[in-house]
Amino acid sequence: MRLPVLVGVRRWSVLCHPGLKPRSFAEGNPGDVFQQLRVLTQPCDGPQLARLAAAATDAARHGALTSKQAALLAYRFEAVGWFSSDVCEALGSSAERFVEELTVAEWLVILRYFAASGFTQPNFSAAAARWLSGSAEDAGGSGLLQLPQLQELVATLASTGHLSGPAAEAVVRSLTHLPPEPDTGTLVKLTACLAAADAGEPGFYQNVVASVSKLKTGSTSWAPVVEELDSSDFWRLSVLFLLAKADIVRWPLVLNILRKLDPRVASMGLPCSLVPLLCRQLRLAASENEAILLEARPLALELTRAAATALSALRSPQAVADVATGLGFLGAIDMQLAEALWKHVAESSAAPNGIAEEAGPGSLPRCFLQTAWAALVARCVEPHQDMQLPGFGDVLSVVPDAHLGTADRLVMQQARQVALCVSSANVKIAEKERPMSSRPFGRAFFTRHRQSDQVRIGKAFVGRLRELGVYCREIPAWKAVPAGFGEMAEKEARPQAGRAGKGGRRSLWRKRQQPRGEATVAARDTFVVVYTPQRDGVREKELRQALRVTLWAKHPLLLAAEEGPRGASTQGCCLNGFEAVEWMLAESKSQRNEQQLEHRLLLLRSDSTHKDICTAAERFATVQLGLVGVHPQ
Numbered sequence: 001m002r003l004p005v006l007v008g009v010r011r012w013s014v015l016c017h018p019g020l021k022p023r024s025f026a027e028g029n030p031g032d033v034f035q036q037l038r039v040l041t042q043p044c045d046g047p048q049l050a051r052l053a054a055a056a057t058d059a060a061r062h063g064a065l066t067s068k069q070a071a072l073l074a075y076r077f078e079a080v081g082w083f084s085s086d087v088c089e090a091l092g093s094s095a096e097r098f099v100e101e102l103t104v105a106e107w108l109v110i111l112r113y114f115a116a117s118g119f120t121q122p123n124f125s126a127a128a129a130r131w132l133s134g135s136a137e138d139a140g141g142s143g144l145l146q147l148p149q150l151q152e153l154v155a156t157l158a159s160t161g162h163l164s165g166p167a168a169e170a171v172v173r174s175l176t177h178l179p180p181e182p183d184t185g186t187l188v189k190l191t192a193c194l195a196a197a198d199a200g201e202p203g204f205y206q207n208v209v210a211s212v213s214k215l216k217t218g219s220t221s222w223a224p225v226v227e228e229l230d231s232s233d234f235w236r237l238s239v240l241f242l243l244a245k246a247d248i249v250r251w252p253l254v255l256n257i258l259r260k261l262d263p264r265v266a267s268m269g270l271p272c273s274l275v276p277l278l279c280r281q282l283r284l285a286a287s288e289n290e291a292i293l294l295e296a297r298p299l300a301l302e303l304t305r306a307a308a309t310a311l312s313a314l315r316s317p318q319a320v321a322d323v324a325t326g327l328g329f330l331g332a333i334d335m336q337l338a339e340a341l342w343k344h345v346a347e348s349s350a351a352p353n354g355i356a357e358e359a360g361p362g363s364l365p366r367c368f369l370q371t372a373w374a375a376l377v378a379r380c381v382e383p384h385q386d387m388q389l390p391g392f393g394d395v396l397s398v399v400p401d402a403h404l405g406t407a408d409r410l411v412m413q414q415a416r417q418v419a420l421c422v423s424s425a426n427v428k429i430a431e432k433e434r435p436m437s438s439r440p441f442g443r444a445f446f447t448r449h450r451q452s453d454q455v456r457i458g459k460a461f462v463g464r465l466r467e468l469g470v471y472c473r474e475i476p477a478w479k480a481v482p483a484g485f486g487e488m489a490e491k492e493a494r495p496q497a498g499r500a501g502k503g504g505r506r507s508l509w510r511k512r513q514q515p516r517g518e519a520t521v522a523a524r525d526t527f528v529v530v531y532t533p534q535r536d537g538v539r540e541k542e543l544r545q546a547l548r549v550t551l552w553a554k555h556p557l558l559l560a561a562e563e564g565p566r567g568a569s570t571q572g573c574c575l576n577g578f579e580a581v582e583w584m585l586a587e588s589k590s591q592r593n594e595q596q597l598e599h600r601l602l603l604l605r606s607d608s609t610h611k612d613i614c615t616a617a618e619r620f621a622t623v624q625l626g627l628v629g630v631h632p633q
Contacts, residue, residue, distance in 0.1 A: 032055075033052055033055050033056050033059070033073075034069075034072065034073070034076070036048075036052055037052060037073075037076040037077070037080070038076070040076075040080050041080070042080055042081060044080045044081075044082070049080065049082045053077070053082060053084050053086065053087055054086075056073050056077075056087060056090070057084075057086050057087050057089075057090040058090075060073075060087070060090035060091050060093070060094075061090045061093065063094070065091075067094070067097060067098055067101045067102050067106075068102065068106065070091045070094070070098070070110060071098075071102055071106040071107065071109050071110055073087070073091070074087075074091065074109050074110045074112075074113035075109045075113075077113065078109070078112070078113050078116065083113070083116050083117040083118075084117065085117055085118065085119050087117075088113070088114050088117050088119035088121075089119070091110065091114075092114070092119070092121040092124065095110070095121045095123060095124035096123045096124065096127065098110055098124060098127070099124070099127040099128060099130075099131050100127075104141065104144065104145070104149075107128070108149065108152070108153060110124075111124065111125070111128055111153070111156055112152060112156060114156075115156040115159050115160065120160045120161075122160075122162075125156075125157060125160040125161075125162040126162055128153065128156075128157060128162070129157055129162045129163070129166075129167040130167075132153065132157070132167045132170055132171065133165075133166035133167040133169075133170045134166075134170060142170050142171045142173075142174040143174045147179060147182055147183060147186050147187065147190070148183070148186050150171065150174075150190060151186045151187075151189050151190040151193075154168075154171055154190055154193045154194065155189065155190075155193050158193045158196060158197065163193060163194075163197045164197050164199075168194055168197040168198075168199030168200075169199050169200070171190075171194060171199070172194060172199050172200035172204055175190075175191075175204070176204070178207065178208070178211060182211070184211070184212045184213065187208060187211070187212065188208070188212055188215060188239075188242070191204075191205060191208045191242055192235070192238035192239055192241065192242045193238065195238065195241035195242040195244070195245040196237075196238050196241045196271070196274075197271070198245070198271045198273045198274055200245070202245060202246055202247045205242060205245045205246035205248075206246045206247075206248060208242075208246070209242070209243075209246050209248055215239055215242075215250075215253055232260075233260075233261055233262045233265045234265055236257045236260060236261045237257075237261065237265050237266065239253070239257060240254065240257055240261075240278065240281065241274060241277075241278075243281055244274065244277035244278050244280070244281040245274075245277060247277075247280075247281075249281070249284045249285055249288060250285075251285040251288040251289045251292060252289075254281070254282070254285040254292060254296075255285070255289060255291065255292055255295060258292065258295040258296050258299060259295055261299065263298040263299040263301070263302045264302070266299060266302040266303060266306060267302055267305065267306065270306050272306075272309075272310030272313040272314070273313070273319075275303055275306050275307050275310055275314075275323060276314070276316075276318070276319040276320075276322035276323050276326070277322070278299075278303055278326075279300075279303060279307075279322050279323050279325075279326025279327055279330075280322045280325075280326050282296045282299070282300060282303075282326060282330060283325065283326040283329045283330060286329065286330060286576070287329075287447050288447075288449065289449075289555075290447075290450060290554070290555040290558065290576075290606075291555045291557045291558070293330065293331070293555075293558065293574045293576055294555075294557055294558050294574045296330055297330065297331070297332055297566060297567055297574065300326075300327060300330040300331075300332035300567070301332050301566060301567070303326075303327065303332070304327055304332055304333060304334055304337055307323050307327065307337060307341075308336065308337050308340060311340055311341070311344055312344075314344070317345075317363040317364050317366070317367035318363060318367075320341060320344070320345055320367050320371060321363075321366060321367045321370045321371070323341065324338075324341055324367075324370045324371045324373070324374035325370045325373070325374065325410070325414075325577075327374065328370075328373060328374035328377040328378075328577040329576050329577040329578070330567070330576070330577070331377065331567040331568025331569070331574060331575055331576060331577055331580055332566075332567045332568075333374050333377055333378045334378055335378045335379065335380050337378070338371075338374050338375040338377070338378035338380045339375070339378075339380055339389065341371050341374060341375075342371050342372065342375055342380070342389050342392070345367055345368060345371050346390070346391060366411060369411065369414055369415055369418065370411070370414055372389075372392060372414075372418050373414040373417060373418055373577070373581070374577075375389060375392070376417060376418065376421055376581045376584070377568060377577040377580055377581055379584065381421060382421075382584065392422070409444060409521075413443075413444065413445045413578060416443065417578070417581045417582065417585070420585055421581075421585065424585075443522060443582075444521055444522035444523075445578035445579075445582070446521050446522065446523045446525075447521070448521055450523075450553065450606070451521050451523045453553040453606040453607075454523040454525060454552070454553045455523055455524070457551065457553045457604055457606070457608060457613055458474075458523070458524055458525060458527075458551055458553075460610055460613040460614065460617075461551055461602075461604075461613050461616065461617045462474065462527060464613065464614045464617035464618065465529060465617050465620075465621060468617075468618070468621050468627060469531070469627075470529050470530070470531045470621060470625060470627075471529065471530040471531070472527050472528070472529050473527060473528045473530075474524050474526075474527040475524070475526045475527055475528065476524065525550055525551055525552060526548070526549070526550045526551075527548075527549055527551075528546065528547070528548050528549070528597065529546070529547050529549055529625065530544065530545070530546045531544070531545045531546075531621070531625040531626075531627065532544040532545075533626065533627075543626075545624070545625045545626060546597050547597060547598055547599075547600055547624060547625070548597040548598065548599045548600070549599075549600050549601075549602060549620075550582075550583075550586065550599065550600070550601050550602070551602045551604065552579065552601070552602070552603055552604075553604055553605070553606040553608075554573055554603050554604070554605065554606060555605075555606055556605045556606065556607055558573050558574045559572075559573050559603060559605055568580035570583060570601065571601070571603055573603050583601060586599045586601070587599065600624060602616070602620065604616055
């Protein structure tokens, strides 16, 4: 990714460097321009600086300046705060020889002045990148610089688009062993640039994050490339790259970044290889805090467009699965991308040099399953309708039961929803497909942090309805299927009978191996309510009301959004991918038995008090069931 231009960068003393002495510039008779620049201090007279810059530009264009004089000129103009593109163009005419003729400190001054002026000399930047990466005989120059100098050079090359490949990897190798007590701010800026270039492995970034006590989301050393964008947006996105490369979830930091980030920065040269990592990072963060679902939606929509552009570069099954699951869980995937992902997986798996050759054991079936689930979120496939995607009806036959038995709960819930849609569609299931009874259908897509609120609100809501004389029958999680799919209740996997395990060291070890954000749990959220009004002590059965109700506790910010969110939503509230598919299956009415109960979805704030829950239950009983004379508690 091409990072923004640096301004106000930290300056190290050039004249004190042993390779850049004042007497070095006396060899070429610097003349009156250097003498006047030497005595100038800020604030300076603008017209005088303009005349000096014009004279220096004319001398450089006529070849009257040596390489060392060019370095001194850049240093003097930088010291007085005069940045001119004309001066850069004049000095850039001979920039190819700077790296060879000057010391490191000297040509770094010129490179820094070019970057601060918004000027790029491709040959000069490429020569600096080659010096940084080294060769087969040379280990490169990254080990010769101090950490602040290395950070400025890396940031400058990133701003010109030359920090990629060998240069970035050479810097990562030089930082394998971090210096003792480094400047954490400089270290984070350096590694953020490397993360934006997609260099290094997760272990390197994990060591950096572990050595930093606090990551900050603002920096004054970044300048905008586009006038409409805030300068700190690029830094915030780079910190997000750093977390994604480290595969570390810090949802408070991600939430802070997303609330201040302009998502348009993601469209400015985002590396294709970082799209799956960002999708995974946002999904894991949203699993930790549901409010991120709303804050991440604008950036996720930009990632959807970036993924559509970079589709041909996604050759790893894990990368395709991360994009499909990440954007699907965030509810931001659209129909075009979902269809393109499905066709890409189907075509690449059959190609001689396609995605199948890079797939490990079980990775390709998982990729098929998660891509199919993303198509459900995008509504490419809907229940009770003919399949529009070729081969979608046979997707479960590709996934072996042994793989599902050892898969995490996220994949099991995706398999459950895909199986529900496939079984309801008007398609002929392949004969090679095994019976549905062997599939895991237990409904458990709630995150652990949300389970407590879901259980608390559900109990209080049902309890108040029962106090009002309404019959309520809760549906267990292993039996909860959307309305219109009652025939599948008998085929759902029931919990194993017998005594529950006592746990111990082995069960504790397995719990620790479960990644945070990946584990999903069950919570009773669906129940049937029946109310029969009475008159003079006699129940009027012909007026009986029966409904099927799904109650979800949602974050207050998701319910208080001023504008309707783009992507998966209902009643003006953001839904994650699992909720969107579940409610799509519930509200589908085509080919449904008319005797099925009507299904209602209720959304309550997750921070609702007991009084708020009771008030909502009374309102539901009055509006939906026709109760009269309800007395609030």
